Amino acid sequence: MSRVFNFNAGPAALPLPVLEQVREDLPEWHGCGMSVLEMSHRAEPFLSIARQAGIDLRKLLGVPDGYHVLFMQGGATAQFAAVPMNLLGEHRSADYVVTGTWSQKAAEECGKYGQARIAARPADGRFTRVPPHAEWKLDPDAAYLHYTPNETIAGVEFHWVPEGINVPLVADFSSSFLSHPVDVKRFGLIYAGAQKNAGAAGITIVVVRKELLDRKPLTQLPKVLDYREMAARDSMMNTPPTFAWYVSGLVFRWLLDQGGLEGIAAVNARKSGQLYDYIDSEAFYVNPVDKTARSRMNVVFTLADAARDADFLAGAKRAGLVGLKGHRSVGGMRASLYNAVPEEAVKTLVEYMREFARTHG
Ligand code: PMP
Numbered sequence: 001m002s003r004v005f006n007f008n009a010g011p012a013a014l015p016l017p018v019l020e021q022v023r024e025d026l027p028e029w030h031g032c033g034m035s036v037l038e039m040s041h042r043a044e045p046f047l048s049i050a051r052q053a054g055i056d057l058r059k060l061l062g063v064p065d066g067y068h069v070l071f072m073q074g075g076a077t078a079q080f081a082a083v084p085m086n087l088l089g090e091h092r093s094a095d096y097v098v099t100g101t102w103s104q105k106a107a108e109e110c111g112k113y114g115q116a117r118i119a120a121r122p123a124d125g126r127f128t129r130v131p132p133h134a135e136w137k138l139d140p141d142a143a144y145l146h147y148t149p150n151e152t153i154a155g156v157e158f159h160w161v162p163e164g165i166n167v168p169l170v171a172d173f174s175s176s177f178l179s180h181p182v183d184v185k186r187f188g189l190i191y192a193g194a195q196k197n198a199g200a201a202g203i204t205i206v207v208v209r210k211e212l213l214d215r216k217p218l219t220q221l222p223k224v225l226d227y228r229e230m231a232a233r234d235s236m237m238n239t240p241p242t243f244a245w246y247v248s249g250l251v252f253r254w255l256l257d258q259g260g261l262e263g264i265a266a267v268n269a270r271k272s273g274q275l276y277d278y279i280d281s282e283a284f285y286v287n288p289v290d291k292t293a294r295s296r297m298n299v300v301f302t303l304a305d306a307a308r309d310a311d312f313l314a315g316a317k318r319a320g321l322v323g324l325k326g327h328r329s330v331g332g333m334r335a336s337l338y339n340a341v342p343e344e345a346v347k348t349l350v351e352y353m354r355e356f357a358r359t360h361g
Pocket of ligand 1: 102148
């Protein structure tokens, strides 16, 4: 077996023990004569898998009783619509803090169903920092305040949770979900596609404060995006993505075995710290993000000479380092260091970068 070091932004690396468990559970799960892929979502074997995943996620994230945990479909992009359709209620508008491509897209989607007020956006139009809270222009009557704790493309991350917000806080945690402890009580709603830090593509996790579901949804709200329907039917209003749900459950177990979110946060801090320290020490590489807002999950960097990009990527591939090409909208490189990316991968990447700078600088 020769597995590469996978720096993909999502779908992304999964923990090896999870993959091995998946293999062991095929073609038969726990003596029930069939695999998870073939089970009815209404029969007990799958119901037990689904239940356990929910229990483990609640434990991992410390989800209080007053919150529903929903397993949905459609990715974070479906949530860009589901959030306003479910939560605008009697309010005319919602506030959005825009710090990158994804929060921008979330605001645009909200604009189809109501008004998306831009509460803050970097004044220079570049996504390299988080505008300080003091600069935000908040509407006290907003339905909620939406922000994106980690911008996957720009590599910009909040290292703080907005405080003193008098409306429910909604966060798209897609690319930093389960990467560090979070105080769920401070949020009205959290959502995340699983394909970066929490499993395979196809399932989206929503954690929502129960009382927010008293709001009247838009009449056009599709049933599959209705949080009330999903909550009432334990996320089995229709056929859920059963295999992806099962894989997420294995990831939650693996995370509990890593010492939970505190344990994994310490590893993540070491990984990103090592890479940023190296980038800062070497003029050949540049990270454009303000030091207070650097992402621990997606480290973006450019080479001093962009004409070397193709060489850099080809050499990296030969060294077993893949998925480093930056997003097409920003260019350069991006190393996604999600939970399942081992420290060894970062060490190998830094060694490769050092050697490349020495021979091409
Ligand atoms: N939000 C963020 C922060 C993301 O990184 C992504 C995917 N890269 C999305 C939303 C869109 O997610 P999906 O493809 O699951 O709809």
